[in-house]
Structures are given as C-alpha cells and as structure tokens.
Amino acid sequence: MDRDGVRYRPETGCAAQADLRHDPLTATAPPAERWLLIESHTAWPRQALSSLGHSGLREGLSGGELGALVARRCREAGVRPVLIRRYGRVDRNGPRRWGLVDCQPGRELVRWGELPADEHLLEVLAGNDPGQVSDEPVYLVCTHGRHDACCAVRGRPVAAALATAYPERTWECSHIGGDRFAANVVVLPHGLFYGHVPTARAVELAKRYDEGVVVPDLLRGSGAFNPAVQAAQHFARAAGHSPAVGNLLPQSVEVLGGHRWRILLASTNGPIAVEVSAHLDTVDARLTCAGSSPAQVRRFELHSLTTA
Incomplete structure (x- = not known):
C-alpha cells in the first residue's frame, strides 16, 4: 500500500x-567512502539494521540494540552499512558473509569474511577479523x-x-x-x-x-x-x-x-x-x-x- x-x-x-x-x-x-556489507537471510524491515540479532546474541543485547550498536560503530568509523542477499532463492541454512569495502581514491579494496553470527560484525568493525582480499x-x-x-x-x-x-x-x-x-x-x-x-x-x-x-x-x-x-x-x-x-x-x-x-x-x-x-x-x-x-x-x- x-x-x-x-x-x-x-x-x-x-x-x-x-x-x-x-x-x-x-x-x-x-557520501560513502567505506561500506560494510552484511549478508542477511531474513526479511528486511524498513529500518534494515533492526533485523540484526536473529543468529544468536551476546547476553543482555537484544536484536534492536545490536542493530543500533552496529549503526553507531559504523558512524564513528565512517562506514556505510547495508544488508545484502543473492538474487532469487536463498539457502537460509548456508554460511553467510560480510564484506568491508574501501572506496577512497588510491585505496580501493574489497575484503570478505564469514559471518557466523550478527554480533561478529562488532569484531569486523574493530579490526579483529581482517577477512580475505578480493580482486572481484x-x-x-x-x-x-x-x-x-x-x-x-x-x-x-x-x-x-x-x-x-x-x-x-x-x-x-x-x-x-x-x-x-x-x-x-x-x-x-x-x-x-x-x-x-x-x-x-x-x-x-x-x-x-x-x-x-x-x-x-x-x-x-x-x-x-x-x-x-x-x-x-x-x-x-x-x-x-x-x-x-x-x-x-x-x-x-x-x-x-x-x-x-x-x-x-x-x-x-x-x-x-x-x-x-x-x-x-x-x-x-x-x-x-x-x-x-x-x-x-x-x-x-x-x-x-x-x-x-
């Protein structure tokens, strides 16, 4: 409607x-010099990051709170977060991925890693999971x-x-x-x-x-x-x-x-x-x-x- x-x-x-x-x-x-790509197997609500947290949470942190925390960490780091999914049918039981992209001139780079749970995004943003560089x-x-x-x-x-x-x-x-x-x-x-x-x-x-x-x-x-x-x-x-x-x-x-x-x-x-x-x-x-x-x-x- x-x-x-x-x-x-x-x-x-x-x-x-x-x-x-x-x-x-x-x-x-x-403006979007850096991106955080978050593979999602769930339906996207209007506010996309509010869907985070369905994959298992740290104690005391609800899904909405995790989404707000990831959004805040992204703002602090100058990173634009988006949910991503493959076109067509999705294997909801398959592994998910995260991507971190730098678009700054002369520093363009794409890195990918596995996303075992949504809260792992905090580790990615903290630099504790460097992922793998991709030339694609x-x-x-x-x-x-x-x-x-x-x-x-x-x-x-x-x-x-x-x-x-x-x-x-x-x-x-x-x-x-x-x-x-x-x-x-x-x-x-x-x-x-x-x-x-x-x-x-x-x-x-x-x-x-x-x-x-x-x-x-x-x-x-x-x-x-x-x-x-x-x-x-x-x-x-x-x-x-x-x-x-x-x-x-x-x-x-x-x-x-x-x-x-x-x-x-x-x-x-x-x-x-x-x-x-x-x-x-x-x-x-x-x-x-x-x-x-x-x-x-x-x-x-x-x-x-x-x-x-």
Missing part, C-alpha cells in the same frame, strides 16, 4: 514521476521494497540481469538513497552510483567498469567525493574529458561562499579548474513514495571550466 491507503502503482511511483520530470542524476551520490568488483542493486516500492519493482529485474551475467559479483541490497532514481546500482570498490538503470543496460555498466570507464549518462556520482566534486567531474566529462574511472580526481576544493566552489581536477589532458554552484529548487512532487509534497531538490550549475 502507498500513502493514505492508496495502492502503489509503478506508473505513479516516485521513480516514474522523477523520470517524467527529468530530475538530474548529477551529483546525487550520497561488487555490484549492489537496491531492492529494498519495504523502504520504497519503486526500489523493488525497478531494482529486481536489474538484479536478475546482472546476476545472470555475473552471479558471484551481484547482490541485492537494502536502502542506499535516492529512491526516485530507481533502479539504483552501486559499483564497488570505486563507489560509483548509477540511477534510472534500465534492465537492458545493466550488464553494460559492468562491462564498462571492467574496461575502466564510467557510463556518464546514468552516473549519479561517486560516493567517495562530495557533491560539489561530483558535479565538477560531471561537467568535465560533458566537456569531452576522459570517462576513465581514475581520471578527474580532485586536487583541491576551494569554498567561495554562497554555495559556490572552485575545484581543481587532475586529468590526462592536464589540470582542469571547474567552478560550480548549488541551488535548491522547489518541486510540487514527492521525492519518495512515502514522502510529502512540495519538496526541494539540489541542482548544480557550471560557471566556468578551464584547462591549464
């Missing part, structure tokens, strides 16, 4: 309406229907397409932000957020990543960078600079005031100076299926782009 007892319909959901409004994807990736990328597809129906309706076909082509790399995941941009895909370890991903182009994102490039028209940005840097990178690519994953790294960010920034990007063609500003636009729309109207959306404007 949708808000006010109205049944959800995909054609009137937040993602379909954002499509019709042509909401820009530019610089909408939420990870594809997360948000399918968290209890958070927003659009994520499930649009995300599951994309997850199916990716899982068919890359079964070991692909995971459904809980809420990652930007419901109206469903289907949302995150490519790790570079933290690339893609939005409004059509099922027919899901495998394209993976193939292009293997080639070391981004797909600009679907890219929301990299969570490793703040929104102003994401916007500067977008405008540089739109001006013809290389879409290589490692190109356009920020060298400096100068805050000019008035929601304006001057950002120096390193490029294969030499340094690029980009000046951008951010503006809030009011729209008569709901940005999530459970949201309210009117709402505000942030939009970035390019003021100058010069090369040395």
Whole structure:
C-alpha cells in the first residue's frame, strides 16, 4: 500500500514521476567512502539494521540494540552499512558473509569474511577479523521494497540481469538513497552510483567498469567525493574529458561562499579548474513514495571550466 491507503502503482511511483520530470542524476551520490556489507537471510524491515540479532546474541543485547550498536560503530568509523542477499532463492541454512569495502581514491579494496553470527560484525568493525582480499568488483542493486516500492519493482529485474551475467559479483541490497532514481546500482570498490538503470543496460555498466570507464549518462556520482566534486567531474566529462574511472580526481576544493566552489581536477589532458554552484529548487512532487509534497531538490550549475 502507498500513502493514505492508496495502492502503489509503478506508473505513479516516485521513480516514474522523477523520470517524467527529468530530475538530474548529477551529483546525487550520497557520501560513502567505506561500506560494510552484511549478508542477511531474513526479511528486511524498513529500518534494515533492526533485523540484526536473529543468529544468536551476546547476553543482555537484544536484536534492536545490536542493530543500533552496529549503526553507531559504523558512524564513528565512517562506514556505510547495508544488508545484502543473492538474487532469487536463498539457502537460509548456508554460511553467510560480510564484506568491508574501501572506496577512497588510491585505496580501493574489497575484503570478505564469514559471518557466523550478527554480533561478529562488532569484531569486523574493530579490526579483529581482517577477512580475505578480493580482486572481484561488487555490484549492489537496491531492492529494498519495504523502504520504497519503486526500489523493488525497478531494482529486481536489474538484479536478475546482472546476476545472470555475473552471479558471484551481484547482490541485492537494502536502502542506499535516492529512491526516485530507481533502479539504483552501486559499483564497488570505486563507489560509483548509477540511477534510472534500465534492465537492458545493466550488464553494460559492468562491462564498462571492467574496461575502466564510467557510463556518464546514468552516473549519479561517486560516493567517495562530495557533491560539489561530483558535479565538477560531471561537467568535465560533458566537456569531452576522459570517462576513465581514475581520471578527474580532485586536487583541491576551494569554498567561495554562497554555495559556490572552485575545484581543481587532475586529468590526462592536464589540470582542469571547474567552478560550480548549488541551488535548491522547489518541486510540487514527492521525492519518495512515502514522502510529502512540495519538496526541494539540489541542482548544480557550471560557471566556468578551464584547462591549464
């Protein structure tokens, strides 16, 4: 059911309406320099981490308390936690895994380990279980229907397409932000957020990543960078600079005031100076299926782009 007892319909959901409004994807990736991936065999509630604790708890710690504790430890460590699961049928009796991902430029790394019980996540966050380094990328597809129906309706076909082509790399995941941009895909370890991903182009994102490039028209940005840097990178690519994953790294960010920034990007063609500003636009729309109207959306404007 949708808000006010109205049944959800995909054609009137937040993602379909954002499509019709042509909401820009530019610089909408939420900050996420590090990730904690938690394989879950239980149903995901709206607040995903509240499901932690079903696998056996330390004495005196309830499931809700464990979820809150893991969330707090993640905030303190600058880590974004999400639940993950394989697409399709899940062997609920099989072993579960945890993943720890670093998306910081030059430090990109994925590590995996076994998760015997949910409370073991505290050991992982404390650095007491280093896991095993993996050189395989990870594809997360948000399918968290209890958070927003659009994520499930649009995300599951994309997850199916990716899982068919890359079964070991692909995971459904809980809420990652930007419901109206469903289907949302995150490519790790570079933290690339893609939005409004059509099922027919899901495998394209993976193939292009293997080639070391981004797909600009679907890219929301990299969570490793703040929104102003994401916007500067977008405008540089739109001006013809290389879409290589490692190109356009920020060298400096100068805050000019008035929601304006001057950002120096390193490029294969030499340094690029980009000046951008951010503006809030009011729209008569709901940005999530459970949201309210009117709402505000942030939009970035390019003021100058010069090369040395």
